[in-house]
């Protein structure tokens with residue numbers, strides 16, 4: 193008899209073998225130092241979550257001066273590569289797998305966090321919100337449009353970061369094409385008003401994303417590269433006039449890549465836009481599809497059993513439950529995450545969520 197595929201079944205994403213299909217979604221936690229170097233606290237945090245089939249790290253700056261959150265990590269300096277090496281070693285010691293999320297914050301990079309430098313974006317349109325700076329909350333500033341001649345520098349930045357991620361011992365990388373940051377701001381039409389070869393139709397708006405993907409795949413081989421997108425997410429003042437058309441276009445185009453996976457966020461942090469991007473992607477995309485946003489254990493398991501998804505990424509549940517996999521296995525209650533400590537300093541709300549005492553679960 194064929195055994196059914198569940199969240200706990202092993203899977204090969206591209207050339208990377210995972211012990212289960214419960215992935216840790218990328219989660220910015222702002223625990224690096226002022227030079228964007230991850231330290232021991234972060235190594236412990238990820239090692240504690242090594243039973244995830246795959247850890248996808250928090251968004252990590254591919255180059256200098258693209259910082260959107262205080263104390264987020266980078267992967268452009270030697271010290272950062274060394275810091276990440278300690279993280280990957282700690283995760284591998286516990287037989288975990290870990291991908292680095294490669295990221296440029298684009299118009300979310302406030303000058304106060306970037307030596308006074310004005311942020312760059314496809315078009316000079318500001319995010320209508322406020323950002324935390326060292327002097328408190330301030331409105332986002334208006335970015336300047338990237339010149340055509342500057343675009344190769346962005347692509348090279350992602351490529352160098354991919355090279356550095358290899359040196360740091362990662363198992364692969366995820367290109368961050370979601371949530372209104374630079375690549376997503378090019379992709380979606382509310383933030384991209386260019387009339388050159390990087391704006392206008394989808395082909396043009398996706399050009400930078402695909403150039404970055406090509407450059408990163410040249411370093412890693414496409415079977416160790418994932419891509420994250422969020423066609424419906426309104427966070428960071430984002431919107432697209434045709435999110436389903438965008439999803440369909442990407443599904444067909446991504447079939448030309450032998451990616452490890454496509455990581456699709458299915459909804460909107462702000463709850464304003466909704467549609468079924470997951471079924472559309474499943475219908476048209478032939479590679480591994482990872483779903484995320486608001487999945488429970490049960491819903492994720494059903495999606496996998498029915499073949500709608502190949503794996504599911506969990507965000508907030510992994511913040512509060514380092515042993516999420518074993519909690520799912522034992523159908524145990526989950527700890528609740530405390531949003532007040534999402535972006536604070538130190539171990540509180542980071543490395544102090546309790547693990548299950550498995551001995552208490554044994555039936556006597």
Ligand SMILES: Cc1cc2nc3c(=O)[nH]c(=O)nc-3n(C[C@H](O)[C@H](O)[C@H](O)COP(=O)(O)O)c2cc1C
Pocket residue numbers: 217218219220221249250251293368370371420457484485486487505506507508509534
């Ligand atoms: C504190 C926090 C930090 C996040 N940081 C990132 C990030 O660095 N990169 C990213 O792509 N998504 C980030 N996200 C989004 C999560 O990866 C995920 O999409 C979101 O939490 C929804 O999934 P969930 O319902 O399983 O929590 C973040 C979310 C939270 C709550």
